[in-house]
Amino acid sequence: MNDTIYEANQLITNADSFRSLVPPARLSVFGDPVAHSKSPGFQNAALRSCGIAAQYVRIHARPDELSAALRALPTAGFFGTNVTIPHKAGALATVDEAEDYARKSGAVNTVVVDGEKLIGFNTDGPGLLRALREEFYADLRDLRVMLLGAGGGAGRAIAVQCALESCERLVLVNRTFEKASSLAQELSPYFRSDRLVGPAERLEAIPHQERALREQLAKTDLVINATSIGMKRTDPALIPAGLLTPNLMVYDTVYATGKTRLIEDAEAAGARAANGLSMLLHQGALSFEIWFGRAAPLEVMRAALKAAN
Numbered sequence: 536m537n538d539t540i541y542e543a544n545q546l547i548t549n550a551d552s553f554r555s556l557v558p559p560a561r562l563s564v565f566g567d568p569v570a571h572s573k574s575p576g577f578q579n580a581a582l583r584s585c586g587i588a589a590q591y592v593r594i595h596a597r598p599d600e601l602s603a604a605l606r607a608l609p610t611a612g613f614f615g616t617n618v619t620i621p622h623k624a625g626a627l628a629t630v631d632e633a634e635d636y637a638r639k640s641g642a643v644n645t646v647v648v649d650g651e652k653l654i655g656f657n658t659d660g661p662g663l664l665r666a667l668r669e670e671f672y673a674d675l676r677d678l679r680v681m682l683l684g685a686g687g688g689a690g691r692a693i694a695v696q697c698a699l700e701s702c703e704r705l706v707l708v709n710r711t712f713e714k715a716s717s718l719a720q721e722l723s724p725y726f727r728s729d730r731l732v733g734p735a736e737r738l739e740a741i742p743h744q745e746r747a748l749r750e751q752l753a754k755t756d757l758v759i760n761a762t763s764i765g766m767k768r769t770d771p772a773l774i775p776a777g778l779l780t781p782n783l784m785v786y787d788t789v790y791a792t793g794k795t796r797l798i799e800d801a802e803a804a805g806a807r808a809a810n811g812l813s814m815l816l817h818q819g820a821l822s823f824e825i826w827f828g829r830a831a832p833l834e835v836m837r838a839a840l841k842a843a844n
């Protein structure tokens with residue numbers, strides 16, 4: 536496997552050099568940093584298994600290089616790219632067209648090169664949808680969801696997906712309450728309906744405080760962590776363990792550390808819990824489907840991801 540981290544400047548000033556790699560680089564992930572990305576491992580396994588003579592590489596792009604580097608993709612012969620932290624909003628600002636969900640989420644994680652044009656997609660929300668079906672046999676539209684980290688990039692994409700799916704209830708939680716509150720205002724048109732859900736409002740924003748969490752968890756089926764808490768072993772508890780109950784499903788989008796503290800606490804409480812590897816897998820499989828217009832070799836990708844963990 537090619538573990539090289541290419542610099543965006545090489546793409547900008549010497550785009551042809553990517554065509555001469557063997558096999559030629561035709562897909563990539565842009566990030567800053569980008570070394571940690573697990574996408575090359577499972578995307579290259581997918582390309583090999585489908586007999587596509589191309590490789591997927593890592594490209595380190597600083598925010599001030601992002602736009603020029605994306606613009607160089609057609610000259611370099613790329614089919615497209617993924618973009619990760621911190622470039623998802625910048626990629627939306629650069630592309631020529633974006634699908635509806637990407638625009639509403641304010642973020643692009645998948646770019647398709649179409650002639651000289653760049654088209655933006657976001658597979659994070661649809662990837663989560665597939666992950667929840669796989670992990671819990673559950674659909675967002677049937678669930679009362681509590682989303683922690685609603686003010687972040689991933690949180691916003693997930694909140695928009697919940698709104699588009701018209702989930703039963705959505706409670707937006709964020710450390711900086713104002714961000715959750717303004718997102719709730721923005722999404723409120725999706726939650727005005729005659730649907731009877733008892734006395735609870737279908738859409739609420741709450742501060743990340745124990746009392747508010749306790750009150751809302753009594754009306755919750757699925758808890759989603761979209762904060763960055765849990766990425767380090769030493770991180771504090773996101774939800775006090777005593778508030779977790781056996782009826783809950785807990786999905787932690789964090790995957791870097793295997794079982795996060797939230798997952799351990801949820802399992803100890805008898806709840807079902809899963810980490811973000813399945814979302815990572817499915818968002819990647821959906822990117823592959825967008826680039827190639829065919830089903831992704833999901834089991835090959837899953838095996839490659841598992842082998843790397």
Ligand code: NAP
Nearest residue numbers: 684686687688689690710711761762763788789811814815
């Ligand atoms: P981001 O834009 O930086 O947002 C971070 C969020 O975490 C914000 O809501 C922030 O709240 C909150 N937060 C940070 N520190 C906190 C603390 N000490 N207490 C409570 N809340 C805190 O990051 P992002 O890009 O959305 O990524 C967030 C997470 O999603 C990461 O862990 C990433 O691994 C995960 N993710 C996973 C996948 C996947 O495929 N599994 C895909 C995308 C992202 P404030 O608004 O108050 O700052």
